[in-house]
Amino acid sequence: MSGVPGYGLGKGLAITLKTLVSRSTTQQYPDVAPELPPRSRGVIALREENCTVCMLCARECPDWCIYIDSHKEEVVVPGAARPRQRNVLDRFDIDFSLCMYCGICIEACPFDALFWSPEFEYAEYDIRNLLHDKDRLNEWMATVPAPPAHDPQGEPSKEEANALKKAGAA
Amino acid sequence: MTAEVTVATGTGGLGTDMVLNIGPQHPSTHGVLRLRLKLDGERVISAEPIIGYMHRGAEKLFEVRDYRQILVLTNRHDWLSAFSNELGAALAVERLMGIEVPERAVWLRTALAELNRVLNHLMFLGSYPLEIGAITPVFYAFRERETLQAVMEEISGGRMHYMFNRVGGLKEEAPAGWTSRARDAIGLVEKRLPDLDRLIRRNDIFMARTVGVGVLTAAQAAAYGASGPVARASGLDFDLRRDEPYLAYGSLKVPVVVRTAGDCHSRFEVLLDQVYVSLELARQCLDRVDQIKGPVNVRLPKVVKAPEGHTYAWTENPLGINGYYLVSRGEKTPWRLKLRTASFANVQALSTLLPGCLVPDLIAILGSMFFVVGDVDK
Numbered sequence: 001m002s003g004v005p006g007y008g009l010g011k012g013l014a015i016t017l018k019t020l021v022s023r024s025t026t027q028q029y030p031d032v033a034p035e036l037p038p039r040s041r042g043v044i045a046l047r048e049e050n051c052t053v054c055m056l057c058a059r060e061c062p063d064w065c066i067y068i069d070s071h072k073e074e075v076v077v078p079g080a081a082r083p084r085q086r087n088v089l090d091r092f093d094i095d096f097s098l099c100m101y102c103g104i105c106i107e108a109c110p111f112d113a114l115f116w117s118p119e120f121e122y123a124e125y126d127i128r129n130l131l132h133d134k135d136r137l138n139e140w141m142a143t144v145p146a147p148p149a150h151d152p153q154g155e156p157s158k159e160e161a162n163a164l165k166k167a168g169a170a
Numbered sequence: 171m172t173a174e175v176t177v178a179t180g181t182g183g184l185g186t187d188m189v190l191n192i193g194p195q196h197p198s199t200h201g202v203l204r205l206r207l208k209l210d211g212e213r214v215i216s217a218e219p220i221i222g223y224m225h226r227g228a229e230k231l232f233e234v235r236d237y238r239q240i241l242v243l244t245n246r247h248d249w250l251s252a253f254s255n256e257l258g259a260a261l262a263v264e265r266l267m268g269i270e271v272p273e274r275a276v277w278l279r280t281a282l283a284e285l286n287r288v289l290n291h292l293m294f295l296g297s298y299p300l301e302i303g304a305i306t307p308v309f310y311a312f313r314e315r316e317t318l319q320a321v322m323e324e325i326s327g328g329r330m331h332y333m334f335n336r337v338g339g340l341k342e343e344a345p346a347g348w349t350s351r352a353r354d355a356i357g358l359v360e361k362r363l364p365d366l367d368r369l370i371r372r373n374d375i376f377m378a379r380t381v382g383v384g385v386l387t388a389a390q391a392a393a394y395g396a397s398g399p400v401a402r403a404s405g406l407d408f409d410l411r412r413d414e415p416y417l418a419y420g421s422l423k424v425p426v427v428v429r430t431a432g433d434c435h436s437r438f439e440v441l442l443d444q445v446y447v448s449l450e451l452a453r454q455c456l457d458r459v460d461q462i463k464g465p466v467n468v469r470l471p472k473v474v475k476a477p478e479g480h481t482y483a484w485t486e487n488p489l490g491i492n493g494y495y496l497v498s499r500g501e502k503t504p505w506r507l508k509l510r511t512a513s514f515a516n517v518q519a520l521s522t523l524l525p526g527c528l529v530p531d532l533i534a535i536l537g538s539m540f541f542v543v544g545d546v547d548k
Binding site (some may be wrong): 004005007008009010011014016018019025027036037038039040041060062100101102103104107115116148150151152153154155156157 | 222229235238239241242243245246275306310313317320323324325326327328331333341342344345346347349364368369370371372373374375376377459460462463464465466
């Protein structure tokens with residue numbers, strides 16, 4: 001530290017000068033979309049045909065912001081002794097004004113019906129519009145990126161391990 | 171000696187004391203902390219921190235959440251140390267259940283906890299000068315934060331609420347090439363951090379505002395249970411990472427940054443120097459992660475139930491000691507999860523620190539106590 005008054009100030013201004021002549025770090029957000037990693041938690045997408053209405057996501061949600069309604073339908077399978085019961089999804093809403101973006105529902109889903117998408121531009125003027133119904137959640141499916149490959153030092157993902165096992169069995 | 175005092179209309183007969191409220195809505199309180207001050211002119215006679223404006227009942231909410239859902243809430247009481255918080259809760263449950271965490275997860279957790287510490291400190295290194303009038307450093311601090319947040323987002327998906335710990339390890343494996351990208355980010359921040367350092371540490375105006383202001387003695391710090399950077403700036407040489415190692419800290423050499431002056435400037439310096447230390451520690455952890463093969467979590471039963479008993483897990487969070495006292499009755503939710511937060515204890519010291527100081531110094535002292543209101547009110 002120097003005893004000269006204003007030395008610290010001068011040093012600081014030198015930094016300012018250095019920054020002034022170097023490239024700026026500003027991101028031109030609305031014009032240039034940010035590059036988000038595939039794991040980024042932006043919005044939850046629903047693949048409706050994978051949902052079996054098991055209700056695990058709605059039960060595991062820490063603030064219970066998933067609303068599910070369903071009814072049972074009979075499906076007559078040719079050759080079977082009696083008609084099969086099948087759950088049909090009537091309503092699958094996620095209230096993003098309550099959602100804490102923890103991802104527990106996606107982790108809990110045993111049938112790969114829920115996915116994270118990095119999309120984030122769905123702000124609304126009215127809080128009620130943050131309740132996304134199953135059609136809206138379905139639309140997000142198009143934006144779901146492929147998951148990143150795991151570090152080779154670690155364990156492969158469950159999907160990879162299962163695929164390998166299947167390939168080995170065949 | 172008699173003094174003649176002229177007071178504003180309406181204060182006649184009240185003496186010279188003036189009661190002033192700072193907050194709950196005041197930019198320098200980082201949220202909703204309220205201070206009731208008794209003033210004699212510009213001098214503070216007494217100060218009383220009034221807390222609770224952001225009380226969300228976290229401890230009660232814990233009692234009706236299972237152990238995975240609890241992590242969501244622990245993320246949020248101190249939103250700047252989210253990773254360290256969820257880590258503490260996970261450690262408590264793991265200890266009660268007797269789960270051995272895989273080595274790879276331990277080192278990854280240590281690396282992420284240190285990166286989280288850097289992110290937390292950078293926030294205060296930017297906002298503290300801002301509060302006392304230096305608006306430039308915050309841009310430099312946030313440039314570094316952004317670099318590290320990108321790394322955290324890539325592995326966990328979150329920028330603040332990581333939600334990456336699980337009972338028994340981590341949520342999932344790191345993406346391929348993440349460790350080298352994280353090392354690059356650390357290198358970049360290390361290279362640019364001297365900018366922030368030179369900009370503010372020895373700045374004459376900054377020093378005039380902070381040196382010798384708000385001196386907290388080691389005895390006072392200990393008496394109030396202050397911990398973390400605030401206590402270490404007063405010469406209280408205590409760091410759980412070294413003194414009661416958890417995670418992989420036992421096999422790391424943790425240099426503890428200590429100052430003895432106990433004033434605002436030394437508190438700021440401890441924070442700044444800890445950033446260098448944490449970046450180095452994170453790099454060492456990442457190197458170890460690259461050498462260890464294996465899983466990052468353990469297979470859990472379908473319903474995670476902590477056996478009957480109790481345990482106290484404390485961790486050295488960025489702002490100080492954070493503890494979870496977990497009492498379980500064998501259910502899938504805790505019977506009680508008591509939270510000991512760093513900010514709560516540190517803020518209490520304000521009532522001895524503020525009396526005697528001037529009102530303009532008050533903001534300098536308040537900002538240098540480095541607290542998060544959510545962590546105070548829980």
